[in-house]
Amino acid sequence: MRPRDRWMLAGGRWSQGTGEDAFTITDPATGEPLGVVAVSTPADVGAAMAAARDAAPRWAATAPAGRGAALHAAAHAVEERMDELAALVTAEMGKPSGDALGGVEAGIATLRRHAELGPLHGGRGLRGGRDATDFSVREPRGVIAVLTPWNDPVAVACDLIGAAVVTGNTVVHKPSERTPHTGAMLAELLAGCLPDGVLNMVTGGVGTGEALAGHADADVVAHVGSTAAGRRVAELAFHTGAKTLLENGACDPLVVDADVDAGWAAEQAAAGCFANAGQGPASVERVYVHEAVSEAFLGALADRARNLRTGPGADMSTELGPLVDERHRDHVRQHVEKAIADGARPLTGAKVPDGPGSFYPATVLAGCTDRMPIMAGEVCGPVASVRTVASFEQALKAARRSRRGLAATVLTRDMAHVQAAWRTLNTGTVDINAVFGGAADPGRAVAHGFGHGPELLDELTTVKSVHVHTVIP
Template sequence: MTDLAVDLDLPAAEPDDPHAIRIDNPVDGSLVGRVAMASREDVTAAVEAARAATAEWAATPAADRGAALRAAAAAVRGRADDLAAINEAETGKPAADAKEGVLAGAGTLEQYAELGTVHRGRSLLGAVSATDLMVPEPRGVAAVLTPWNDPVAVACGLLGAALVTGNTVVYKPSERCPHTGLLLGELLAPYVPDGVLTSLPGDGSVGAWLAESPVDLIAHVGSSEAGRAIAKAAATTGAKVLLENGGNDPLVVDADVDPRWAAAQAATGSFANSGQICVAVERIYVHRAIAEPFVTALTEEAERTGLLPLVDRAHRDKVHDHVADAVAAGARLCAGGVVPDDPGSRYPATVLADCTPGMRVLREETFGPVAPVCVVDSFADGLEAARTDRYGLAATVLTRSMEHAQRAWRALPVGTVKVNAVFGGAPGGAAQPRGASGQGYGYGPELLDEMTTTKVVHIEPAPGG
């Protein structure tokens, strides 16, 4: 038995530390490592160090901040295999997929290195004798709290945008992948001055202490419950809040598409990364005309997929509770739905048919490899069911009708609508989640605007000057 924290020279916990974060491998249950949690005093010290570093870092030329990010990106690329292997050990994310996330994160750092140097204000047309400007400035100290399902890619986006615009950062990675997050922080920190980037390991209590601290910006990707708590804390401190939180993303399947192709799309959306993706397909509304062959094909997809690793047993229990609740309420279990007898935290790709609106699997974010299917009598009924939800992250529509596609993207109250592809999109896009899913741009060039605040400057010559 090894302890990854010791191997990586991270803040390993003492053997008798009752507050240590223990990570077990989701596949075989073996110990990955034990990390010592940050204390309230550590949080205070990190915020104070970040505050002390704000003036110098804000005054650093944007080109120099961009150069620092490019160098940090190269360091991340150089350790991509290590980061991927650690991510796989902690969360079960396959190493090849994890490496894609690491390289995406390095690419995002490089993009913000370029975008940050050309992020600009505006000149205004006032009196010819005056100068009027709108100038972007750093917000100050940013608290960045990131998730476990794609830890490097998400963190690099928020950290890169915050740092290149001149903010200092206190970074808390998820307690479900502390080794991955802390190693990422160690790779980035040498390229910025002391105090500009501090990484703190910890659970929700550490995140709460950060949210209550005198910071200027809180950027959080994670659960809606945590997001609500952060927003409440920020209402007291006055911090700007960026939230990308839970989703309950619908898939609407029209009568005019090939049911086997639609089932393959649904399987990709529901089972990729074990369903542990913010924009995973969480609920499916299929037209009655193709429902039977669709469910049959989706069941075959699930059976081929088999067992998938979930991040830990607590999360697997939650996923299974949703499935069990649906079956008890009358859903038909077509595939999966049985907890395996093994030491890890794997769960089978699962298909539920005959689902009804009151089931938890439709009302709440399951965040696992579960495809709950509801049959609807018309495209309009499916669209209305998809619209009726408190979340507003993303949605997908499969249809050959341009009329239906147009109606859908205009009607769905979500940040991202995808037509005929559950994943994909051009680079550079940026969406704002709605409802319980959060607020603010969380990626793309617009994230630089979120990370800065605007000052209007009016300059007139003094009399006699």
């Protein structure tokens, strides 16, 4: 099995790249090989960046309405092949078919939202003297290096790429080495609606990512992934002076108050902890439950975990698919085993099943403490780590202890507790009485910047103030 010749896109031309290294992608449900992927070399990264730099002035000069129209066309192109794209997501990282299709649909919606917002993203008038005109305008920053994760490969890429191109920037994208087929197909669909060089793509692992993040031609480096990788990206970008936009290492909490129905709260917790096998960007990583409902809540949550339909993501009845690969399953297993050794009680799951693939069962751990790494780390697996607390105030204090969090969820009937929660919790989003849902939000890009919504357009542009003195002596 040899790499195909469409792993690198630079200036509108697809190629395999100049290197000889490659890696194999396997199906996480079966362990069977899916394909061989070429690794882009630093020279390949340089060629892609040069193509983006060359295209930047022409694309920046394109009328905002024209850029918006191109992005609308790109959204339509993705929509026409969304079933095929979703199937690639399932094949590469195991997400159940319905969830995979939902991720693609979210990406399409994001492209359309950016296509509408982009042409309206302008400057503003400034109050100056009567003999002058003063205003500010927003201009593209230039070339954006985009590094995206495997856990939601279409939605995240559409958000960052769409925001970058609609504001007049050009892009070099590196999809995760765990979902390169998905990344390549998405790039093909998007680039087909854009001028040559506006969207470019490279593939590979850490080496390719470092070459991209540290390239001198990058004006912005946008990265979504682990905290360790984000810190390395920030270090590389510091030396070139590039702006960084980092969304790294969420450890999102869920608080269950004393006055809610335990069965309903368990359903919410199960959705937050087990959807996408706990690998979502805003999955619940730690649960704080009031002692008044903890016993009933834990029993209901364990029952739900035991009854999840586990199987290959391509099976439409599957609720819990495999983890992305065996390496990641080992990471989850080690976190669980360490928590149990430290005193956590497994109510269900916690054991690697027999058979092929990288499956891991839905796991509920009671008796967790905030001193355990599983309550503070990046587990990213189908694990509900639960701490019982004596009061709502204690839960809020514990929930805000971590610096890493995209979203926090609070289940309560008490309006005073609602007010205290959204004012206290230090996350970009606070969800009340629903784990997922709500309007598109700016998010909190844990390390630096905003990763969603209109604020993302601000991040990818710079402000120029203009003073025109109208009286000439």
